[in-house]
Amino acid sequence: MEYRDLARYPFLKEATQFVKERQLGLEDLVSSTFAAEARRRGKARVLTALSDLTVPNGPVTSEEEAAQEVLSYPYARLLVSCIGDEALVRRYALAEAKAFNERLRRDDMGTVIMLAGELGVEAALAGDSLRMHFTDFLGYTSGLRGPEWKLVNQDLRRGYVLLEKARFVRVLEQALDERIEDELPLPVNDELLEAVRGDLAEVAAALEAYKERYRDEGFGEVSILKFPPCMRKLVAMAQAGQNMPHAGRFALTSFLSFIGMPVDDIIGLFSGSPDFDRSKTEYQVRHITGDGAGKRYTPPECATMRTNGLCFEPDELCNGRRVRHPLTYYRIRSHEKDGEGKGARPS
Ligand code: SF4
DSSP, X not given: XXXXXXXXXXXXXXXXXXXXXXXXXXHHHHHOSTTHHHHHHHHHHHHHHHHHSOOOXXXXXXXXXXXXXXXXXXXXHHHHHHHOOHHHHHHHHHHHHHHHHHHHHTSOHHHHHHHHHHTTOOEEEETTEXXXXXXXXXXXXXXXXXXXXXXXXXXEETTEEEEOHHHHHHHHHHHHHHHHHHXXXXXXXXXXXXXXXXXXXXXXXXXXXHHHHHHHHSOOSOOGGGSOHHHHHHHHHHHTTOOOOHHHHHHHHHHHXXXXXXXXXXXXXXXXXXXXXXXXXXXXXXXXXXGGTSOOOOOOOHHHHHHTTOOOSOOHHHHTSSOSSHHHHHHHHHTSTTOTTTTOOOO
């Protein structure tokens, strides 16, 4: 691979080899003057993961710059490991995986196949599509919601799932996300902690600010006037006792749970349904919301809502490109100054 590509995919074995050939070890990474730029870029990887859920594309115009960019990756992992915070690991892994998706989508099929192999996914061309074994597909899509990720809805041939490039890369994004989450935090010793102390303080402060932002941003008092059109419609359907597709119930329940509606209120909302079965509804709602103990499901993003036919009458805010998720819509409305609609409740 060209050095520029190694800089874009620094987790590759070849990228590690590229750095090894320059005889740079961990000690050099944390203390040498040569690696100062790599440390700066590595810290930026973690900071922008926290602030924007992305990692910067550092400029690479020479092999030396490529080495700095490749080294920024282990340095970022080192910082994340030194902090050892679960939320930071998750956020950082997701940001790296999303950046990887952005980059790989623009590359050719050959590169996609090669990168898939590096992530342990055996891939091959199948006409205009790419194929992977159904066990890989199932393994990496279990966390993806929506019918488009169900195995029964795939083009399945002799045990292989055929996917167009963007969807194939989306699965690889999951694979990288899981890999980074599994790998981190790495064990670190006191010497390392001491060597990166300055940068650690900065990352720790950013992490605290990130957590604070989410605590502060919260969703405040539940107000239906801040709801996106899709959720208003689903609430109206529930209140009118209309039958709602399973995907609609899932979207509404997870959305209401995320914005802070108590589980009992959510269950009550469905009580007008003609086939209301309290214990069944309670089981489903508690499963989706995690009910304080289990996994809490995130509401589907707008693309999935559209696929499921649940994106009802998107308004100006929806169409203004800022909204890709119903929760984003709610957050934006919640922070509008006039506080319109505060206090109203959907039930
Ligand atoms: S664009 Fe998104 S937020 Fe707006 S109605 Fe559709 S699914 Fe809901």
